[in-house]
Amino acid sequence: MNETELRAAIDREMPGVQADLERLVRIPGIAFDGFDHSHVERSAEAVAELLRGAGLPDVKIVRAGGQPAVIGRKPAPPGAPTVLLYAHHDVQPPGDLGQWRSEPFEPVERNGRLYARGAADDKAGVMAHVAALRALGDALPVGVVVFVEGEEEYGSESLDTLLREYRDELASDVIVIADSANWDIGQPAFTTGLRGIVNAFVEVRTLDHAVHSGMFGGAVPDALTTLSRLLATLHNEHGDVAVDGLVRGFAAPLDYPEDRFREEAGVLDGVELIGTGRLVERLWVKPSISVLGIDAPPTAEAPNALVPAAKAKLSVRIAPGDNWKSAYEALTAHLERHAPWGARVTVTLEQGGEPCVIDTSGPAYEVARAAFAAAWDGTAPIDMGIGGSIPFIATFQEMFPDAEVLVTGVEDPDSRAHGPNESLHLGEFRRVCLAEALLLANLGRSAARR
Template identity: 80%
Template sequence: MRADLERLVQIPGIAFAGFDHSHVERSAEAVAELLRGAGVPDVRIVRQGGQPAVIGRRPAPPGAPTVLLYAHHDVQPVGDLQQWRSDPFVAVERDGRLYGRGVADDKAGVMAHIAALRAFGDDLPVGVVVFIEGEEEYGSESLEDLLREYRDDLAADVIVIADSGNWDIGQPALTTGLRGIVNGFVEVRVLEQAVHSGMFGGAVPDALITLSRLIASLHDDNGDVAVEGLLRTPSAPLDYPEERFREEAGMLDGVQFIGSGRLVERLWTRPAISILGIDAPPTSGAPNALVPVAKAKFSVRIAPGDSAQQVYDAMVEHLNRRAPWGAKVTIELEQLGEPCQIDATGPAYDAAREAFAAAWDGAAPVDMGIGGSIPFIATFQDLFPKAAILVTGVEDPETGAHGPNESLHLGEFERVCTAEALLLAKVAQLPA
C-alpha cells in the first residue's frame, strides 16, 4: 500500500488553472489501474467539462448492500518551494511520517479504499462503487454535473467520504458537521483617478483607508463576526486545549484569540470571516497620490444549518450599509458552498464506530466538526437522501494539509486502512 501511495505522490496532478493538466490525466489513469488491480471489473474515466474522475463498480452479492467510496486524486499547488524540506513530489519518511504533496490529502484516502478492496480479494462481501474525483482542490465545479449524470451508477446504501481526519493520533473520529463557505470580492471607489495627496488629502478619502474601515466593520471589538443574521449553533462536547490549538495553528507568542465562546464553537459552528487578499498599489514605488480604488477578497465560513445564499445576501447588505463616506461599493460573488450537518445515528454509524474502535485498539471514535468546507457533501445528501454518509479520513493535527511539508502518520494510515476493511465486513451484515 505504501509503495503504491508513494507512486501516486510522484504525479503532480494539480487541477488549478495555469498548471499542466496532463498530470491530472496521468493521475486518473493511475487510479483506474489500481482499481482494476484491486478486483473492480467496471472502471471508467469520466468528466463533465472539468478534470477527469474515476468511477469503478463491482456488483453486490445477492442480498448484500452497496457502499460508495469517495476520495479525490488531485492535489493543491505546492506554494513556496523554499519552505519544503524535501521535494514535494517525492515521498520521504521522517520519524514515522511520510512527507509529500497530497500524501494525506487525499491520495491516502484513495489508497485506503484500495486497501479495503484488496483485503477481501475475490470475496468482497458488499457491492462497491468507487468515485475518485479529479478537481476537488479546485472547487469541484463539475462534480454536481457528474453526480447527476451518473446518479444511478453511484446509488448506494452507505457512502464513505475519505477526505477528513481524526481528532488526534490514536483517537479516531467521525466528522459530523462542516462549515459552508461564501467567497466574494468587495471593491470601493472614491475617485475617478489618483490625485495629489498633498493637494487633496484631508478632504478627500483614499480608497485604502475607506476599504480598511469597511472590512474592519465585519468584526466587533472582541473579534466576533458583526454581520447580522448569521447562524450560530452549539458544538460537540469536546475540549480543545488552548495550548494544543496554539501549537497546531502556529500562533506567535502574545497573539490573542479572537471571538467568544468555546474554541470548538468558534471553529466549527459559528461564522468566521477572513480577508484573503487586497488589490492596491504595492508599497514599492507607490506615488504620493490618493488611491482611487481598492478591492478585497473575503471568505465567510458559515455554521451548519445556515444558508450560503442568505449569508451572501447578509454580507451584501452589511457592506453596502457600512460603506464609509459615501464610497461607491461593488460586490461580486465568487463561490457559494453549503454547510453540512450529519445525524450520525443508525446501524451504519454503529458499524463504523465498532470498526474504528477495533482498528484503534479499543479507542472509541468521537464525533467532531470541521471548520473547513466540503460543500459537495450537501449534494450527496440531496441526491442520495436514504444513504448513510460517513465522513472519515487520514489526517491528524500534524498533517499540515495545503501547506508546506504535508505529511501522513504511517501508523494512523495503517489503522485507517484496517478500519475501512472492517467497516465493509460489518456493513455486509446490515440489511440491503
C-alpha cells in the same frame, strides 16, 4: 474474513500501498487555472489503474466539462449492500516553495510521517480505499462503487453534473467520504458537521483616477484606507463576526485545550485568539470571516499617489443550519451599509457551498464505530465538527437521501493540509486502512444476519 485475517492482510499490503501512494503524489495534479492540466489527466489514469488492480472489473474515467473523475464498480452479492467510497485525486498548489523542507512532489519519509503535497489530502484517501479492497480481495462481501473526483480542491464545479449523469451507477446504501480528519493521533473520529462557505470579492472605489498624495491627501479618502475601515467593521471588539443575519449554533461538549490549539495552529506567543465562546463553537458552529488577499500596489512599486480603487477577497465560513445564498446577501448588505465616507462598494460572488449536519443514528454507524474501535485497539471514535467545508456532502445527501453518509479521513492535527510541509502519519494511515477493511467486512456480515 475475520478480524485477525484482515489485520494480517493489511500488514501484508501496506508496503505496496505506501509505494503506490508515493508514485501517486509524484503527479502534480492541480486543477487550478494556470497549471498544466495534463498532470490531472495522468493522475486520473493512475487512479483508474490502481482500481483495476484492486479487483474492480468496471473502471472508467468520466468528465462533465471539468477535470477527469474515476468511477470503479463491483456489483454486490445477492442481498448485500452497496458502499460508495469517495476520495479526490487533485491537490492544492504547493504555494511558497521556500517554506517546504523538501520538494512538494517528491515524497520524503521523516520520523514516521510521509511529506508531500497530497500525501494526506487526499491521495491517502484514495489509497485507503485501494488498501481495503486489496486486503479483502475475492472475499469482498459487499458491492463497491469507488468515486474519485478530479477537481475538489478547485471547487467541484462539475461534480453536480457528474452525480446526476451517473446517478444510477453511483446509487448505494452507504457512502464513505474519506476527506476529513481524526481528532488526534490515536483518537479516531467521525465528522458529523461541517461549515459552509461563501467566497466573495469586495471592491471599494473613491476616485476615477490616482491623484497626488500631497496635493489631495487630507481631504480625499484613498481607497486602501477606505477598504481597511470597511473590513474592520466585519468583526466586533472581541473578534466575533459582526454581520447580522448569520446563523450561530451550539457544539458538542468536547474540550479543545487552548494550548493544544495554539500549538497546532502555529499562533505566535503573545497573539490573542479572537472570538468568544468555547473553541469548538468558534471553529465549528459559528461563522468566521477571513481576508484572503488584497489587490493594491506593491509597496516597492507604490508611487506617492492616492489609490483610486482597492479590492479584497473574503472567505466566510457559515455554520450548519445556515444557507450560503442568504449568508451572501447578509454579507453584501453589511458591506454596502458600512461603506465609509460614501465610497462606492461592489460585492461579487466567487463561490458558495452549503454547510451540513450528518445523522449518525443509522445501523451503518453502529458497524462503523465497532470497526474503528477495533482498528484503534479499543479506542472508540468520537463525533466532531470541522470548521472547513465540503459542500458536495449536501449534494450527496440530497441525491441519495436513503444512504447513510460516513465522513472519515486520514489527516491528524499536524497534517498541514493546504499548507507547506503537508504530511501523513503512517501509523494512523495503517489504522485508517484497517478500519475501512473491517467496515466493509462487517457491513457484509451484518447484511447476512438480517
